[in-house]
Amino acid sequence: MSETKSSPHTHTNTSTKADTLAASVISSSNPQEIYDVVVVGAGPIGLATAIGLRKRGIENVLVIDQTRAFRQVGQTVDLLPNGLQALKHLDPNAYEEVKNTGLCLLNSKQSNGQKTVEPTQKQQLPKTSPRWTYKNFQGEIIQSISLSFDDWFKDYGEGRVSISWYNLQTTLRQLLPQDRVKANHRCINVVNEPEKGCVRIDCVSDTRIEANPYAYWTDGQKDNDMQPQNSDIVPQEIATKSIRAKLIVAADGINSTVRRLLYTDTQYHDFARPEYSGFAAISCREIAEVAKEIRTKLEEDFFQGSRIVTITNDEISGNSVFINNISMMLFRRPTGELGYIIHLALPLESVQGKSESSLINLALQELEKAGFPDSLKQLVRISPPAKMQQRPYYIHRATISDSLQVCNPTDLNTEANPAKIPPAWSVGRIVLVGDAAHGMPPFMAQGANQGFEDALIITTLIAKIAENNNWDDLQAIAKAFEKYECLRRPLIAYVQQATLKRSPHSSDNEWQEYSQQMYCRNFDEVIEAL
CATH class of the missing domain: 3.30.9.30 (D-Amino Acid Oxidase; Chain A, domain 2)
Incomplete structure (x- = not known):
């Protein structure tokens, strides 16, 4: 299959207002290493993807992130049975490290997003299982959810762990070689290089970038101390670098730069940026x-x-x-x-x-x-x-209408009614995972958990590409990415609908049905089906 074939959906030589400047300072004369996989985004999902790939023998992996330094940002993340099971299948050691970190924070110190409160003698282990209750104005309990790892394990065969985003990121980052995670690499362009059998990522390093309005909490109008993310502004003084990879996994969040580059100048431009x-x-x-x-x-x-x-x-x-x-x-x-x-x-x-x-x-x-x-x-x-x-x-909606069922992602490449059909989660050698593919509000605590599921499926499929030495077979790559999306998109559509409607909370029957779908799946069978 020729790499030079293109369509509105497979266009990767994307133009941005940074291109002219980037082209003037990028040197392509020096031979560079071509990584097997570059993961864009060093959040928990990107890091877990890299860990899963290395666990499966693909060690020529690089993770890049635009953050200037890894700082204590983000709020508490609830890792539920499906996310923890996915993480366990990705790498049992990563699972144990994350679980132990979360349980340690629950039992001995409390993470508060931007800071960590060390334990004091007054902080004792709870005598009963802590619970999160939903109450009405009269104080009547609408629903009560245990926060105990053991209670969830008893019900679903896997526990629940609450951990700050930063502690989760740090725990996973420490499981990767230091030289395989690069900060201060902001992606400004992705370019298909068929003659080299890879994709080129152009990155810049800079200290003056606007804050991302999508990623973190903001304090009123004071954004100048926020962690810069995903800006279109390219200052005059920048350091520019090109990185090449056989495959790119974009795990760069709800305001994904890679997603924007892929879809801005195509018929899917309305889906390039997240929707409120x-x-x-x-x-x-x-x-x-x-x-x-x-x-x-x-x-x-x-x-x-x-x-x-x-x-x-x-x-x-x-x-x-x-x-x-x-x-x-x-x-x-x-x-x-x-x-x-x-x-x-x-x-x-x-x-x-x-x-x-x-x-x-x-x-x-x-x-x-x-x-x-x-x-x-x-x-x-x-x-x-x-x-x-x-x-x-x-949010990046998995479907536009409740009636739209995606069972064959290749259907998304058709010209028919593109305004109502979201684009596929992959373009050529590039695939979107986590919030970059399907971000959603946190009401059902499924953002990170679904991201870990994405990471498990995509690493399993990439491992098969490597096992069969299909790095240069675009048809095999497309088929693998279609499998990933065909498996994941219908479930994501269900989760998004439940999240926006909060419907599982509306009755015991709905909650049981939701819990069964979310927490009781057999991941061994899922992987076998791939």
Whole structure:
């Protein structure tokens, strides 16, 4: 199969406004190593992919990331049975390291996103299994979920672990050779080089890049201290480098640069960037000074000894719950401070770029409209503005309509009705995984878990390409990537629908069906089917 054949879907020689500058400083005269696989993105999914490839004997792997340095960013990640099973199949050692790190943090110290609180003598192991409860305004329990690894293991044959994004990234990064993970490599172009049987990635290293509005929480309008991500701006002084690989796995997040480069100048340009999901979050990281009467009221009505509880105006009727579009998660840090995250459906312009005081006013306005109790509104009123954050949630939809079922990803390459059919997750030698393929809000805690499943499937298929020495067989590569997508896309569509509708919480039957689909699959059978 000729590598020079192209179509609107397989175009990889993508032009950006950085191309002219990049072309003027990139030297192609020196021979360079061609990696078997380059993974773009050194988040947990990209790192797990590299670990899985090396476990399967593909050691000529490089991971690149645009971050200038690995910093403590991100929030807590809940690794559920499906994600942990996928990680165990990727590499049992990685599974053990992540599980032990998460359990250690749960039992001896608490990760708080941007910082870690060391254990004190007052922090004892819980006498009973900690639980995350969902309650209505009257304090009635709508749903109660155990946070115990052992409880989940008993129910699903695998546990549950909560771990900060940074600790998860660090644990996985330390399992790779240091020289195989390169920071400060921001991808600006991908170019097909058929004569060399590879793809070239052009990267720049720079310290002046705009913050990514998609990836992390932002504090009002102050973005200058955020971790720079995925900017289109190319300053005048840059260091540029080209890297070549037989295959590229793009795990560079919801605002994937690789995805944008692949689809911007094609019929799928509407899918090049993430779509706002319609949901956003307003958060206060911590409130240290809380009046005794407010703290007492919150304890009596909602916490009742728990450290985390979600309050919603969902209405209970028989065995069903009518879902509304606002919820408030309250949490209490081991050191006593209170905090909250309010999830709500809002127009994007309502939250984006707002000042800290505006976020407080917006939160109060929405809580008032939804009829939230006074104690919760009082907590918001005393929120320190400097601790306020906002985060819109974005998505790459697996399907555009609920009725669209994708059973053959090659159908996505047709010219028929391209506006309604999302592009395939692969183009030639390049494949998208994790949030780059199908990011979604975190309501069902499936973002990272589905990403680990992607990593397991794609590493298994790439290992077969290597085993059969099919690195130069574009037909075999296309078939492998089609298998990956045919297996993954229908499940992702189901997860996204459940996430946006929060439907599994609406009845016991739906929750059991969802749990069965998510947590009880046999990954040995999945791999065998490949």
